[in-house]
Amino acid sequence: MTPFKTLLAAAAVTFALPAFADSNIAVRDAYARVSSPAAKSGAIFMVIENLGTTADRLVSAASEAAARVELHTHLAGEDGIVRMVEVAEGFEVPAHDSHALARGGDHVMLMGLTRPLQEGDEVALTLTFESGARVDLSVPVDPTREDAAAHQMQGMDHAH
Numbered sequence: 001m002t003p004f005k006t007l008l009a010a011a012a013v014t015f016a017l018p019a020f021a022d023s024n025i026a027v028r029d030a031y032a033r034v035s036s037p038a039a040k041s042g043a044i045f046m047v048i049e050n051l052g053t054t055a056d057r058l059v060s061a062a063s064e065a066a067a068r069v070e071l072h073t074h075l076a077g078e079d080g081i082v083r084m085v086e087v088a089e090g091f092e093v094p095a096h097d098s099h100a101l102a103r104g105g106d107h108v109m110l111m112g113l114t115r116p117l118q119e120g121d122e123v124a125l126t127l128t129f130e131s132g133a134r135v136d137l138s139v140p141v142d143p144t145r146e147d148a149a150a151h152q153m154q155g156m157d158h159a160h
Contacts, residue, residue: 027046042141046101066110069110070108071086121141
């Protein structure tokens with residue numbers, strides 16, 4: 001293979017890969033949603049993949065797009081009402097597996113948006129893992145997007 005073809009092949013692979021940290025963590029299908037351009041909060045969804053041989057845990061998220069950024073999930077109370085709650089311990093990402101942050105489940109919550117978010121905008125987001133790995137993302141705002149993670153999990157019994 002000529003040096004030029006090698007360079008082209010390497011560039012093609014680089015652009016085809018999901019966002020990688022300096023570790024074995026990869027993020028794909030990330031997107032943000034807000035209920036309206038005037039919303040004061042929003043959520044970010046994605047699939048986190050752990051390509052390594054040991055489990056890791058997403059422990060925090062940060063963004064200048066919001067006054068507070070928390071890891072949340074939905075829980076049904078005894079009264080049957082589903083509430084969003086913070087998950088202070090974060091989300092485990094098992095070795096050689098993935099963890100979906102999807103509508104109706106685990107997600108990154110943006111509270112006190114610092115500016116209106118509209119379709120086509122991008123949100124800078126940093127994910128921090130227990131291992132010390134960090135992933136910096138530029139997440140598109142797409143209020144109409146279908147949740148790839150939810151489709152992937154349909155019909156599967158996951159205990160994530």
